[in-house]
Amino acid sequence: MISVTDLRKVYRQGNREVVALDGVTMDVPQGSIHGIIGHSGAGKSTLVRCLTLLDRPTSGSVALNGKDLTNVSDKELLTARRRIGMVFQHANLFDSRTTEENVAFPLELTGQSKEERAKKVQDLLRLTGLTDFAKAYPSQLSGGQRQRVGIARALAADPDVLLCDEPTSALDPRTTEEILDLIRSLRDRLNITVLVITHEMHVVKRICDSVSLLEGGKIVESGALSEVVSAGGRLSEAVLPLPGNAASIAEGPILELLYSGDQAYSPVISAITKTFGIDVNVLAGSIEELGTNKFAHLRLQLDPSTDVDAVLQFLTDRGISATVKGA
Numbered sequence: 001m002i003s004v005t006d007l008r009k010v011y012r013q014g015n016r017e018v019v020a021l022d023g024v025t026m027d028v029p030q031g032s033i034h035g036i037i038g039h040s041g042a043g044k045s046t047l048v049r050c051l052t053l054l055d056r057p058t059s060g061s062v063a064l065n066g067k068d069l070t071n072v073s074d075k076e077l078l079t080a081r082r083r084i085g086m087v088f089q090h091a092n093l094f095d096s097r098t099t100e101e102n103v104a105f106p107l108e109l110t111g112q113s114k115e116e117r118a119k120k121v122q123d124l125l126r127l128t129g130l131t132d133f134a135k136a137y138p139s140q141l142s143g144g145q146r147q148r149v150g151i152a153r154a155l156a157a158d159p160d161v162l163l164c165d166e167p168t169s170a171l172d173p174r175t176t177e178e179i180l181d182l183i184r185s186l187r188d189r190l191n192i193t194v195l196v197i198t199h200e201m202h203v204v205k206r207i208c209d210s211v212s213l214l215e216g217g218k219i220v221e222s223g224a225l226s227e228v229v230s231a232g233g234r235l236s237e238a239v240l241p242l243p244g245n246a247a248s249i250a251e252g253p254i255l256e257l258l259y260s261g262d263q264a265y266s267p268v269i270s271a272i273t274k275t276f277g278i279d280v281n282v283l284a285g286s287i288e289e290l291g292t293n294k295f296a297h298l299r300l301q302l303d304p305s306t307d308v309d310a311v312l313q314f315l316t317d318r319g320i321s322a323t324v325k326g327a
């Protein structure tokens with residue numbers, strides 16, 4: 001479990017102050033995968049540096065399993081940092097070391113026997129699908145395989161938290177899916193807490209249980225993926241985007257519908273047409289399955305004669321969030 005409370009980081013640039021983190025608070029429970037998404041300059045890198053205490057926050061706290069890391073001695077901090085395994089965009093491997101030697105590197109500092117280290121490395125290679133590449137050098141590996149080595153190395157010290165900073169930004173789409181699936185399967189097998197910092201929504205959609213939107217150093221939306229999608233805010237728009245310029249072919253009110261669960265497959269449109277005896281035109285739609293939940297986002301144009309308030313009530317009664325566009 002990692003808990004961040006009111007984290008602030010202010011940089012000084014001459015006379016100017018830059019507030020890179022402005023009161024970030026979040027709790028990520030043991031065994032869950034939390035995504036932090038934000039555009040360039042939102043404060044993601046600063047957050048990573050503050051979470052690992054590579055950069056001291058100006059105020060606020062970062063606690064790992066209840067222990068406040070902002071309040072420990074430098075020696076304790078060194079030990080505490082090993083509880084957080086780091087995965088970066090580029091694996092930054094030692095070119096002169098083989099896969100197994102790269103993975104063994106953090107273990108060389110732990111005082112374990114050679115046999116214990118060798119067994120641990122073999123376990124990690126099996127876990128990350130690298131057994132056949134144990135003797136290969138980084139130059140003989142693909143980008144995805146190198147990232148696997150980086151992940152195996154990050155797990156060597158049995159961390160409580162795996163902090164992944166843009167883990168797939170340098171990979172092609174297929175390798176991205178493989179690495180994301182690996183991260184999720186590691187969480188399933190090791191019950192490790194995972195924090196994924198990314199600017200890519202598909203990363204969040206593919207593996208995260210919960211997500212926070214970071215903007216200008218603040219978390220502006222946060223929650224379980226199903227909650228934020230149903231809430232109809234900015235994350236919802238990003239997960240279930242509709243084209244902004246879907247042309248209407250006739251006059252009539254335009255409604256946007258957002259709904260989840262089994263209702264995502266319910267015949268909403270035919271229910272409206274039958275109940276109100278009107279024509280309905282689908283301007284745009286997006287249906288997604290995220291984890292075990294399904295979500296739908298539709299933009300509909302209704303007959304000009306429609307009693308819009310009655311349709312809105314009809315939809316609300318069925319647990320469907322509906323808003324009139326351009327009203």
Ligand SMILES: Nc1ncnc2c1ncn2[C@@H]1O[C@H](COP(=O)(O)OP(=O)(O)OP(=O)(O)O)[C@@H](O)[C@H]1O
Nearest residue numbers: 011013018020038039040041042043044045046047
């Ligand atoms: N060492 C520093 N000194 C002064 N300002 C800084 C420093 N590091 C970051 N900043 C500022 O803090 C803000 C957040 O930067 P940060 O690098 O954390 O954003 P980011 O979301 O990681 O962006 P990117 O995705 O482009 O790396 C920016 O306005 C940046 O200019």
